[in-house]
Amino acid sequence: MSIELNDASFSYTLANGDVIKALASTTLTIEPGETVAVVGSNGSGKSTLAKLMNGLLAPTAGKVMVDGRDTADAGEMVRARRTVGMVFQNPDNQLIATIVEDDVAFGPENLGLPPAEIRVRVDESLKTVRMYEYRRHDPHLLSAGQRQKIAIAGILAMRPRYMVMDEPTSMLDPAGRRDVLETLAELRRGGSIAVVHITHAIEEAALADRVIVLKEGRIAAAGRPGDVLSDEAVMIDAGLLITRANRLAHRLAAQGVPIPTGLITAEEVAEALCSLS
Amino acid sequence: MLVELEAVGYTYLPRSEAAAQALANVSFTVRAGEFIALIGPTGSGKSTLVQIMAGLVKPTSGRVIFEGEDIWLEPGRLPVRRRLVGLIFQEPEKQLFEMTVEDDVAFWPRNAGIGAEAVPEMVRAALEAVGLDYASYKERSPFTLSGGEMRRAAIAGVLVMGSRVLILDEPAVGLDARGRVDLADKIRALNQTGTTIVMVSHDMDEVAELADRVIMLAQGCVVFDGQPREAFKQTELLAGIGLEAPQVARIAARLDRHGLLSGRLPLTPAELEQDILAAFGKATA
Numbered sequence: 001m002s003i004e005l006n007d008a009s010f011s012y013t014l015a016n017g018d019v020i021k022a023l024a025s026t027t028l029t030i031e032p033g034e035t036v037a038v039v040g041s042n043g044s045g046k047s048t049l050a051k052l053m054n055g056l057l058a059p060t061a062g063k064v065m066v067d068g069r070d071t072a073d074a075g076e077m078v079r080a081r082r083t084v085g086m087v088f089q090n091p092d093n094q095l096i097a098t099i100v101e102d103d104v105a106f107g108p109e110n111l112g113l114p115p116a117e118i119r120v121r122v123d124e125s126l127k128t129v130r131m132y133e134y135r136r137h138d139p140h141l142l143s144a145g146q147r148q149k150i151a152i153a154g155i156l157a158m159r160p161r162y163m164v165m166d167e168p169t170s171m172l173d174p175a176g177r178r179d180v181l182e183t184l185a186e187l188r189r190g191g192s193i194a195v196v197h198i199t200h201a202i203e204e205a206a207l208a209d210r211v212i213v214l215k216e217g218r219i220a221a222a223g224r225p226g227d228v229l230s231d232e233a234v235m236i237d238a239g240l241l242i243t244r245a246n247r248l249a250h251r252l253a254a255q256g257v258p259i260p261t262g263l264i265t266a267e268e269v270a271e272a273l274c275s276l277s
Numbered sequence: 278m279l280v281e282l283e284a285v286g287y288t289y290l291p292r293s294e295a296a297a298q299a300l301a302n303v304s305f306t307v308r309a310g311e312f313i314a315l316i317g318p319t320g321s322g323k324s325t326l327v328q329i330m331a332g333l334v335k336p337t338s339g340r341v342i343f344e345g346e347d348i349w350l351e352p353g354r355l356p357v358r359r360r361l362v363g364l365i366f367q368e369p370e371k372q373l374f375e376m377t378v379e380d381d382v383a384f385w386p387r388n389a390g391i392g393a394e395a396v397p398e399m400v401r402a403a404l405e406a407v408g409l410d411y412a413s414y415k416e417r418s419p420f421t422l423s424g425g426e427m428r429r430a431a432i433a434g435v436l437v438m439g440s441r442v443l444i445l446d447e448p449a450v451g452l453d454a455r456g457r458v459d460l461a462d463k464i465r466a467l468n469q470t471g472t473t474i475v476m477v478s479h480d481m482d483e484v485a486e487l488a489d490r491v492i493m494l495a496q497g498c499v500v501f502d503g504q505p506r507e508a509f510k511q512t513e514l515l516a517g518i519g520l521e522a523p524q525v526a527r528i529a530a531r532l533d534r535h536g537l538l539s540g541r542l543p544l545t546p547a548e549l550e551q552d553i554l555a556a557f558g559k560a561t562a
Contacts, residue, residue, distance in 0.1 A: 041453035042424045144319055170451065173319040173479055175519030200453060203524075241454040244482055244524045244546050251550055257557050266524040270531035273553065277537055 003030040003053050003162055007062035010048050022048040024217040032161060033191045037205035038198045040214030041239030046198045050164045054084035085155035087165040091147035100150055101135040107158040125156040129183045145176025149183055164196045202229055202243050206264035213238050226262030245269040279442055279473055280307040280330060285339035287325050299325040300497045312474045314484040317494030318519040323477050327444045331364035363440030367447050369431035379415035382433045403437035407463050425456030442473040449480060461487060481523040485509060485544050506544045525549045
């Protein structure tokens with residue numbers, strides 16, 4: 001049981017005949033329950049990777065298997081999509097109903113589940129994202145962060161084993177981002193769903209179990225966040241920057257302050273400095 | 278006094294049941310050469326305010342004054358006055374539409390009746406101000422550029438109007454790290470060569486490093502107007518309106534509570550580094 005990319009590639013042809021290789025010969029496994037962050041510059045293949053993982057795209061070479069099902073097979077692809085939920089940047093493109101609980105119920109209703117089961121799932125999902133008390137509200141009158149959490153609840157109600165989030169916080173203000181990150185942390189603690197979190201924000205990637213750096217459609221580095229995200233050579237080569245807090249840790253360490261250099265967030269660096277004194 | 282806002286208010290759908298006040302009693306003055314960051318949570322009125330500052334939206338109360346002239350008194354002069362303040366919308370590359378970068382940037386001068394012989398020089402200056410080499414970019418289709426280059430080409434299309442104030446509404450949204458750093462460098466350079474900048478941003482680290490004045494909006498009101506160093510000391514105010522302090526300020530605040538820092542609260546990474554080295558008895562060379 002896992003999402004497995006085996007030498008998977010995705011290419012497309014432009015009108016002028018040029019072939020663009022969005023993802024090249026990528027091998028990667030997403031295990032149940034883990035949280036994996038994917039970072040990379042614009043055009044590095046992040047969104048293509050996301051779409052391959054849930055069968056929105058089929059690989060043009062190699063294989064993508066979701067819990068043993070080959071997404072290149074049309075019938076299996078439909079099942080793969082149910083197993084792997086997708087959350088996109090803009091919550092407004094994902095909400096359809098005028099009442100929060102109707103919106104969350106939309107997916108399970110389409111699975112043809114009995115009403116009692118739908119009720120249970122909707123309530124449970126809204127509680128997970130801490131929006132249960134808003135169940136009778138109009139989602140369009142909620143904040144963007146709250147709307148994104150409703151979109152996440154809608155996916156959770158389908159009980160997928162995996163959830164791929166494509167920059168779920170990039171259109172949110174800091175309060176909204178914090179809201180969604182708390183939900184991500186909640187899902188990670190729960191451990192019943194694997195999350196692939198595609199992000200531009202290096203501080204957010206630091207919260208995952210594992211990080212993958214993409215560059216020009218290939219995996220440039222993978223490993224623990226503290227190791228990968230603090231490797232300035234790898235990051236710069238991939239068109240990314242280490243965080244300001246991490247750069248500070250590097251500079252202090254170089255000048256004799258005994259601080260670990262694998263600290264990514266401002267809070268980690270501040271705590272380490274306080275514990276030193 | 279380039280731009281003055283006097284008790285500006287804006288209400289959507291006034292006289293209806295759905296009336297919603299987006300701005301209330303906003304007053305401040307933009308002085309020549311400033312780099313102002315406009316910050317506030319979503320829905321605080323930032324986008325309405327920048328459209329009013331650019332003379333695109335008429336406030337429902339108060340006055341907007343460009344170089345001493347109330348711009349809404351003589352609507353006939355609006356097109357001329359609007360040139361003073363250029364507004365770059367979010368994701369301005371969505372407004373690129375010509376076949377070549379040169380045609381796109383030349384759209385305004387050609388339509389403003391500027392002599393054809395003067396246009397290429399204007400286009401060259403605007404492109405070079407955003408770091409795009411005229412000779413190598415002029416023939417390219419805007420749609421073959423990278424995200425960051427497209428955005429800079431779109432900014433050149435506004436710069437070419439010769440605006441003295443440039444308002445940028447979240448210029449870095451959606452750009453990757455390299456694109457963000459490049460763009461920030463170009464905006465800083467524009468300011469240093471005399472363009473007054475008003476930038477809406479959610480990236481507080483960027484604000485701390487670029488701006489020399491911060492105006493904070495919450496629920497349509499100005500809740501802070503002052504230097505960045507003072508702005509990011511207001512941790513309760515920031516948290517209360519849902520904003521996050523920059524990484525440097527967050528680290529500094531934690532160290533300060535721990536008694537590690539004395540005196541100033543550092544604002545930039547270099548200042549913080551110095552203060553920490555001093556706290557740990559590692560004097561800087």
